[in-house]
Amino acid sequence: MHIAEGFLPPAHAIAWGVASAPFVVHGVRSLTREVKEHPESTLLLGASGAFTFVLSALKIPSVTGSCSHPTGTGLGAILFRPPIMTVLGTITLLFQALLLAHGGLTTLGANVFSMAIVGPWAGYAVYRLLKRYDVPLMVAVFFGAFVADLSTYCVTSVQLAMAFPDPSSGFIGALGKFGGIFAVTQIPLAVSEGLLTVIVMRLLVQSSKGELTRLGVLLQxxxxxxxxxxxxxxxxxxxxxxxxxxxxxxxxxxxxx
Structure with missing residues (x-):
């Protein structure tokens, strides 16, 4: 992740685009409502998007046709919920495809599905589960960001394995190979991203306590x-x-x- 321009077969690229579209539309509505009802959140929204853009631009060569990098989606998902993070992630991926040649337009749907949809939802689910059992905030934030990062690459491995099954062992064999290669670089990156997200959240607690309380991150x-x-x-x-x-x-x- 990001999967490179033109790397997926056309049918796969279209299918992932169709699968991602409803989530993006729902996210746009959620984002519009958030900005309309709480215009003061615009600065924090921009910071969440910038955090994702910067981290996901730090790519490391990995699987052919793809790369490893932090995603930065866990922070925005925790602050504003996954639907809004889907929009921020989609914008990030679009800008990177056009300006940095990371990913591509034909593979935008697949990249959005893994990084801007599955990643935020998985990370947020883990975060909410831990908070439900009164786990300290920063521990929940760490594991939320860690899972958001790692789940993105699990989905990317599935996408590549579906597109390029192993000649002898098929989908399962290809999934093992893609997942194994990604794991070498991605597990350390996921841990690093979790720690960095905790540092950023600590700074936000000090500087934006009122906004975090309104968003439900801090108890009222x-x-x-x-x-x-x-x-x-x-x-x-x-x-x-x-x-x-x-x-x-x-x-x-x-x-x-």
């Missing part, structure tokens, strides 16, 4: 207070039960005596 004061009250109530109930059990035991002991 009311929700935090409610959670603290629930914890205190639970602890108080447990203490009461322990006291009652102790008094009961003391009473029974006295009666026996």
């Amino acid at each position: 004061g009311k929700r935090s207070a409610t959670k603290a009250t629930e914890t205190a109530t639970t602890e108080k109930t447990a203490t009461t039960e322990e006291t009652a059990a102790t008094e009961k035991t003391t009473t029974e002991t006295g009666a026996s005596a």
Whole structure:
């Protein structure tokens, strides 16, 4: 990823474009609504897009017809949800195809599907799952960015294996070869991207705490207070039960005596 211009068979290129189109349309609507309702988020949206553009431009040669690089989509997915990140990722891929010769127009649909659709959704799902179980924010951010990066290359491996199956072992053999080659460069890149995303999120917590609270990344004061009250109530109930059990035991002991 990015898959190079003209590398995929025409039928595959068209199919991936058709598969990506509904997600992009939905993302455009979500982005339009976000900007209309919260124009103050424009700066953070631009920063998320720039983060993706810069990281995904740092390519390393890998599989023939493709390359390895960070994706940068995890941050935007966590901040603004995957549909909006789909639009930011699509714009990034389009600009890189036109200005940097990374990827291409014929393979835009396939690249969008792997990097701007699957990556953000997978990373966001992991992030939300970890937050549901009260995992610390920065740990959830790290694994969200890590999975967003790595899942992109898993999908790219599938796309290449479908287009170029192994002559003897078919799709499965090709998938093993493409995935194995990608893993050498991509796992370290995914770890690095996760750490970098944590650093950026820490800076945003310091500089844009109000905006992160509105976006739901940070707990609102009311929700935090409610959670603290629930914890205190639970602890108080447990203490009461322990006291009652102790008094009961003391009473029974006295009666026996």
